[in-house]
Amino acid sequence: MAFPCVDQLEQRTQKLLQSFxxxxxxxxxxxxxxxxxxxxxxxxxxDHGGILPKFEIAYESWGELNADKSNVILLHTGLSASSxxxxxxANIAPGWWEKFIGPGLAIDTNRxxxxxxxxxxxxxxxxxxxxxxxxxxxxxxxxxxIITIFDMVRAQFEMLSSMGIQKLHASxxxxxxxxxxxxxxxxxxxRVGKVISISAAARSHPYSIxxxxxxxxxxxxxxxxxxxFYYDKVPPHSxxxxxxxxxxxxxxxxxxxxxxxxxxxxxxxxTPSLCADFLIETYLDHQGERFCLQYDPNSLLYVSxxxxxxxxxxxxxxxxxxxxxxxxxxxxxGKGSSAPENAATPPEExxxxxxxxxxxxxxxxxxxxxxxxxxQLNDLKQGLSTVKDIPTLVLGIQSDILFPVWQQxxxxxxxxxxxxxxxxxxxxxxxxxxxxxxxxxxxxxxAVKGHLELKE
Amino acid sequence: MAFPCVDQLEQRTQKLLQSFxxxxxxxxxxxxxxxxxxxxxxxxxxDHGGILPKFEIAYESWGELNADKSNVILLHTGLSASSxxxxxxANIAPGWWEKFIGPGLAIDTNRxxxxxxxxxxxxxxxxxxxxxxxxxxxxxxxxxxIITIFDMVRAQFEMLSSMGIQKLHASxxxxxxxxxxxxxxxxxxxRVGKVISISAAARSHPYSIxxxxxxxxxxxxxxxxxxxFYYDKVPPHSxxxxxxxxxxxxxxxxxxxxxxxxxxxxxxxxTPSLCADFLIETYLDHQGERFCLQYDPNSLLYVSxxxxxxxxxxxxxxxxxxxxxxxxxxxxxGKGSSAPENAATPPEExxxxxxxxxxxxxxxxxxxxxxxxxxQLNDLKQGLSTVKDIPTLVLGIQSDILFPVWQQxxxxxxxxxxxxxxxxxxxxxxxxxxxxxxxxxxxxxxAVKGHLELKE
Numbered sequence: 001m002a003f004p005c006v007d008q009l010e011q012r013t014q015k016l017l018q019s020f021x022x023x024x025x026x027x028x029x030x031x032x033x034x035x036x037x038x039x040x041x042x043x044x045x046x047d048h049g050g051i052l053p054k055f056e057i058a059y060e061s062w063g064e065l066n067a068d069k070s071n072v073i074l075l076h077t078g079l080s081a082s083s084x085x086x087x088x089x090a091n092i093a094p095g096w097w098e099k100f101i102g103p104g105l106a107i108d109t110n111r112x113x114x115x116x117x118x119x120x121x122x123x124x125x126x127x128x129x130x131x132x133x134x135x136x137x138x139x140x141x142x143x144x145x146i147i148t149i150f151d152m153v154r155a156q157f158e159m160l161s162s163m164g165i166q167k168l169h170a171s172x173x174x175x176x177x178x179x180x181x182x183x184x185x186x187x188x189x190x191r192v193g194k195v196i197s198i199s200a201a202a203r204s205h206p207y208s209i210x211x212x213x214x215x216x217x218x219x220x221x222x223x224x225x226x227x228x229f230y231y232d233k234v235p236p237h238s239x240x241x242x243x244x245x246x247x248x249x250x251x252x253x254x255x256x257x258x259x260x261x262x263x264x265x266x267x268x269x270x271t272p273s274l275c276a277d278f279l280i281e282t283y284l285d286h287q288g289e290r291f292c293l294q295y296d297p298n299s300l301l302y303v304s305x306x307x308x309x310x311x312x313x314x315x316x317x318x319x320x321x322x323x324x325x326x327x328x329x330x331x332x333x334g335k336g337s338s339a340p341e342n343a344a345t346p347p348e349e350x351x352x353x354x355x356x357x358x359x360x361x362x363x364x365x366x367x368x369x370x371x372x373x374x375x376q377l378n379d380l381k382q383g384l385s386t387v388k389d390i391p392t393l394v395l396g397i398q399s400d401i402l403f404p405v406w407q408q409x410x411x412x413x414x415x416x417x418x419x420x421x422x423x424x425x426x427x428x429x430x431x432x433x434x435x436x437x438x439x440x441x442x443x444x445x446x447a448v449k450g451h452l453e454l455k456e
Numbered sequence: 457m458a459f460p461c462v463d464q465l466e467q468r469t470q471k472l473l474q475s476f477x478x479x480x481x482x483x484x485x486x487x488x489x490x491x492x493x494x495x496x497x498x499x500x501x502x503d504h505g506g507i508l509p510k511f512e513i514a515y516e517s518w519g520e521l522n523a524d525k526s527n528v529i530l531l532h533t534g535l536s537a538s539s540x541x542x543x544x545x546a547n548i549a550p551g552w553w554e555k556f557i558g559p560g561l562a563i564d565t566n567r568x569x570x571x572x573x574x575x576x577x578x579x580x581x582x583x584x585x586x587x588x589x590x591x592x593x594x595x596x597x598x599x600x601x602i603i604t605i606f607d608m609v610r611a612q613f614e615m616l617s618s619m620g621i622q623k624l625h626a627s628x629x630x631x632x633x634x635x636x637x638x639x640x641x642x643x644x645x646x647r648v649g650k651v652i653s654i655s656a657a658a659r660s661h662p663y664s665i666x667x668x669x670x671x672x673x674x675x676x677x678x679x680x681x682x683x684x685f686y687y688d689k690v691p692p693h694s695x696x697x698x699x700x701x702x703x704x705x706x707x708x709x710x711x712x713x714x715x716x717x718x719x720x721x722x723x724x725x726x727t728p729s730l731c732a733d734f735l736i737e738t739y740l741d742h743q744g745e746r747f748c749l750q751y752d753p754n755s756l757l758y759v760s761x762x763x764x765x766x767x768x769x770x771x772x773x774x775x776x777x778x779x780x781x782x783x784x785x786x787x788x789x790g791k792g793s794s795a796p797e798n799a800a801t802p803p804e805e806x807x808x809x810x811x812x813x814x815x816x817x818x819x820x821x822x823x824x825x826x827x828x829x830x831x832q833l834n835d836l837k838q839g840l841s842t843v844k845d846i847p848t849l850v851l852g853i854q855s856d857i858l859f860p861v862w863q864q865x866x867x868x869x870x871x872x873x874x875x876x877x878x879x880x881x882x883x884x885x886x887x888x889x890x891x892x893x894x895x896x897x898x899x900x901x902x903a904v905k906g907h908l909e910l911k912e
Contacts, residue, residue, distance in 0.1 A: 001598045001599070001684075003598075003676065003683050005673065005676065006676055006677070006681075006683060009677060048727055048728060049727065142457045142459075142730070143457070146727065146728050146729075203719060204719070205710060205714065206710070206713040206714060206717045206718065206719065206734070206735075206736040207705070207709075207710035207713055207714075209719075209734050209736050209737065210705050210713070210736050210737070210740055211705060213701075213732070213734075213736070213737045213740060214698070214701050214702050214705065214740070216730060217461065217698055217701060217741075218674055218698050220459065220461065220462055220730070220731075221462070221465060221678075221694050221695075221698055222677075223679070225462075227459050227462060228457075238677050239677075242670070242673055242674050242677055245669075245670050245673060246670050246702060249663070249666050249667060249670065253663075254661060254662070254663035254860070257662040257663055257666070258661065258662060258663075259829075261662045262662065262826055262829075262832070263659060263660070263662065263665075263767060263826065264823070264826050268822065268823070271504055271505065271602060272504060272602050272761065272765055273602075274598070274672060274676070274757050274758075274761055275676075276669070277764075278662070278665050278669075278764065279662075280662040280663075280665050280666050280669070281665065281666070281669045284666055284669060284670070285673075301730050302730075305728065305730055308733075308734065309728055311719060366724065367720070367724070370718050370719065370720050373715075373718075376718070401857070404710070
């Protein structure tokens with residue numbers, strides 16, 4: 001029996017090995033161009049105690065900024081997207097929300113100034129694991145610190161502040177972007193006018209954690225991953241391909257595949273084989289092939305982990321706030337005494353000591369809370385009560401298996417029950433599953449437009 | 457950052473390497489004992505043109521066979537199960553349906569003689585890829601021919617015939633076993649008294665094909681898989697572990713995990729890590745660990761592929777029948793002329809020529825059919841019309857994502873519409889997803905008992 005799918009992996013390894021002969025190292029941001037860079041030259045303390053001595057954010061924008069800078073929409077991306085949401089003269093390639101942004105469209109560039117960023121942790125121009133650690137001028141790789149969705153948003157708001165943008169007209173996003181959109185309202189309630197959260201959640205569900213866990217495991221099992229240190233070697237393209245195939249199952253849904261592929265085989269006249277055979281299999285294979293060298297594997301690990309940890313419950317926010325305060329203090333102490341002035345990154349042990357300093361009593365209280373679903377829901381409500389004065393659109397897709405619609409309903413219900421009088425909740429019957437936010441230009445677009453433009 | 461999950465894989469490789477030093481080759485059927493063997497010493501032609509020169513079936517049985525051999529229940533297994541459905545003196549370990557089989561239980565051993573087999577293609581005693589090819593006394597590995605669910609059932613009925621069992625009281629199974637249960641009724645309608653099909657389907661859905669495809673891909677990408685030839689080497693334990701983690705997601709469901717694991721972390725006082733961290737992750741890791749050396753990787757490939765190809769539509773059955781007739785003829789010709797008398801396995805090219813002999817016109821008709829969902833459903837109804845005189849219980853689980861409940865409803869509806877007057881259809885609201893058939897002793901058990909014992 002022939003195994004072209006296995007041969008293909010080996011052939012790519014060989015090809016990649018050849019391309020390293022004297023050639024430049026691969027850069028994941030190569031295919032992305034025409035973005036601007038925000039440079040943050042101060043140390044940035046992360047929620048789990050890590051520190052970025054400095055960071056950069058790649059961003060793109062569309063539409064004119066008005067005189068009082070009050071027409072800004074911050075658009076958050078999904079896990080692996082770049083800041084290129086829409087084509088523009090410096091990069092004419094279609095963006096990932098091409099048909100949603102423009103004059104008269106869902107996000108009307110005649111009215112709004114739209115800013116989209118690549119998240120920190122990513123690989124399309126913003127600081128992430130593939131960026132150079134100033135400590136030794138080598139890529140961070142897995143020396144990059146653990147980041148959270150809150151960290152991504154706090155970094156974005158540093159950028160907004162530097163631009164003199166005090167308050168957003170709206171914080172908008174889908175999937176991980178919908179998490180960020182809600183997180184922005186929680187962290188900076190005075191600076192967010194409206195919120196749109198599409199196909200997202202207020203806390204990650206174990207089923208979606210499981211799906212991302214298998215992707216990470218598959219990637220890390222690729223010998224080329226090499227514990228994250230592959231930047232001058234053959235990258236784990238095989239692991240990335242497999243991770244993308246698993247991800248694609250969670251991004252699209254059964255109903256669409258039933259219509260599009262059914263039980264058709266790619267080459268019906270041949271004997272069935274163990275490599276891709278049915279059309280659905282060649283589709284998954286194709287998605288894996290397209291992605292395997294397009295996104296930094298370490299970024300996938302860090303950013304997907306940030307999604308897993310996402311939880312807007314009051315107790316989690318409180319824990320984070322305490323940890324942040326303790327670490328800030330510790331750092332300031334460190335700066336004032338033993339650590340040299342320019343040692344922006346403190347010794348790892350020191351940070352670890354801060355992070356693990358959650359008292360046993362607090363942990364026990366948390367555990368008890370976790371055994372009581374009702375108390376948990378109240379905890380979430382309390383967490384979301386910060387957003388009670390911000391008009392919010394929550395939109396879910398009934399065929400979404402990654403962020404099931406009950407998670408969007410949970411957000412809407414919690415917001416309403418905490419007294420938010422302006423919550424709009426829509427469910428779409430789209431057959432596209434989680435990816436509907438990229439495809440349902442009319443159904444999703446109208447909801448976005450309506451929410452952004454309605455006077456309240 | 458530490459990566460114990462990656463180190464663990466490497467450590468197992470080293471340990472396995474050491475165990476090969478002079479020791480015997482690993483045998484997957486080692487942990488299974490106390491089964492009987494049916495030996496079939498004639499060549500057995502498979503649906504896709506392959507030939508097994510001979511085969512064995514491992515089986516176990518419970519309850520007394522009555523005088524006229526009319527009280528037999530053939531119990532079919534899921535993908536990776538052995539014939540050990542229930543403990544007995546020769547193997548006291550609990551079986552996979554321990555609480556469903558016994559005096560007064562769902563399958564009452566005071567009334568029935570239950571036979572459970574390991575499927576061909578498996579690795580628990582029946583002939584499969586890890587068995588010895590008599591041609592060269594080496595394991596078949598991926599020289600093993602492609603098999604179908606129909607092939608498994610035809611082999612089982614050869615065994616029943618040899619035992620003098622003409623007609624089953626019932627054909628019973630869940631998951632892949634539910635496919636076999638239906639297939640038995642289609643192939644041998646005169647020999648099946650009743651049918652029970654739990655959490656199965658009449659044809660595989662592209663979403664379930666996708667889930668099994670990623671498992672195969674992950675396994676085949678493990679360098680230790682070595683295109684299937686690993687029997688005297690370190691087996692692809694890493695690929696198997698990952699495949700099992702993915703499978704586990706589809707076997708269990710969100711609702712159970714929400715209750716059981718929620719967002720709890722294994723070690724809440726530590727910094728989050730990229731290896732298993734949340735309880736749901738340690739659970740998946742544990743499932744992968746348990747399975748990775750327990751089942752033959754090549755069996756996973758062949759048996760899961762057989763599930764993907766499963767389709768009870770009339771057109772598919774007709775195609776198979778034509779192919780079978782052509783190949784039988786060709787074989788007989790080969791035997792009578794050039795091929796030596798003892799060459800039970802014909803040259804591969806010859807078989808390939810038979811298999812690919814589906815005329816272009818037939819393929820075109822099939823393709824047109826596949827573009828018309830209504831015609832497809834009629835095709836399925838026609839296929840199932842063979843079963844119209846056999847009382848059938850179809851049972852589905854509402855939280856099953858691998859075999860969604862609409863697939864069970866489809867089977868029941870088709871059977872009813874073809875004139876079957878004795879179709880029982882139940883939906884269970886169990887939170888256990890696909891695995892409910894192993895866990896819901898009362899809910900599933902009562903339905904099984906009622907159907908088996910009701911006089912009609």
